[in-house]
Amino acid sequence: MKRLGILLSxxxxxxxxxxxxxxxxxxxxxxxxxxxxxxxxxxxxxARQLGLNAVCLPSRGLDREVxxxxxxxxxxxxxxxxxxxxxxxxxxxxxxxxxxxxxILNIHPALLPSFPxxxxxxxxxxxGVKISGCTVHFVDEYLDAxxxxxxxxxxxxxxxxxxxxxxxxxxxxxxxxxxxxxxxxSGKYRIEGRRVIRTR
Ligand code: GAR
Numbered sequence: 449m450k451r452l453g454i455l456l457s458x459x460x461x462x463x464x465x466x467x468x469x470x471x472x473x474x475x476x477x478x479x480x481x482x483x484x485x486x487x488x489x490x491x492x493x494x495a496r497q498l499g500l501n502a503v504c505l506p507s508r509g510l511d512r513e514v515x516x517x518x519x520x521x522x523x524x525x526x527x528x529x530x531x532x533x534x535x536x537x538x539x540x541x542x543x544x545x546x547x548x549x550x551x552i553l554n555i556h557p558a559l560l561p562s563f564p565x566x567x568x569x570x571x572x573x574x575x576g577v578k579i580s581g582c583t584v585h586f587v588d589e590y591l592d593a594x595x596x597x598x599x600x601x602x603x604x605x606x607x608x609x610x611x612x613x614x615x616x617x618x619x620x621x622x623x624x625x626x627x628x629x630x631x632x633x634s635g636k637y638r639i640e641g642r643r644v645i646r647t648r
Pocket of ligand 1: 534
């Protein structure tokens with residue numbers, strides 16, 4: 449059985465969606481550990497309630513690579529095969545990425561390469577786009593930049609607020625993140641340059 453490591457910083461709804469799909473058998477893996485850089489993250493509490501290994505590694509005040517060494521050590525301790533960033537609001541160091549080559553996924557609430565970074569839904573509204581969505585991608589050491597695994601689009605409506613648009617996108621995040629995790633675990637893909645191509 450493949451082993452997932454989940455990294456989060458807050459609410460943890462993407463983690464919950466993954467946990468539901470693991471329980472339902474849609475993702476053939478187990479969640480080996482859930483790690484938060486913020487002690488107050490609601491997702492950490494959810495992980496405890498689900499009886500999962502929930503670990504808090506506070507990042508405040510630590511040098512990026514010093515911190516990442518702690519996280520990598522925890523992931524390796526739990527023999528993690530695939531790392532899922534689920535609202536983990538930190539850039540990973542080159543060291544971290546090297547330790548899990550093409551084994552780290554992230555979900556971003558925009559159609560990358562549009563609107564990387566913070567407050568993507570706000571950026572999309574401000575820019576006036578008519579379509580936005582979400583992206584699951586491999587993580588490299590650059591911000592929201594690695595090869596794209598899956599995307600889903602949603603309309604941006606004239607009366608949308610950041611909240612209403614975020615909610616519409618979040619529904620799709622919960623759907624495609626689990627699909628992407630299962631695809632990568634199945635090994636039925638290859639990476640050609642920036643393209644992730646499905647194979648049989
Ligand atoms: C999600 O919308 C995720 O796409 C976003 O943070 C939210 C976390 O929600 N991530 C980023 O913006 C990364 N740049 P959750 O904690 O309920 O999963």
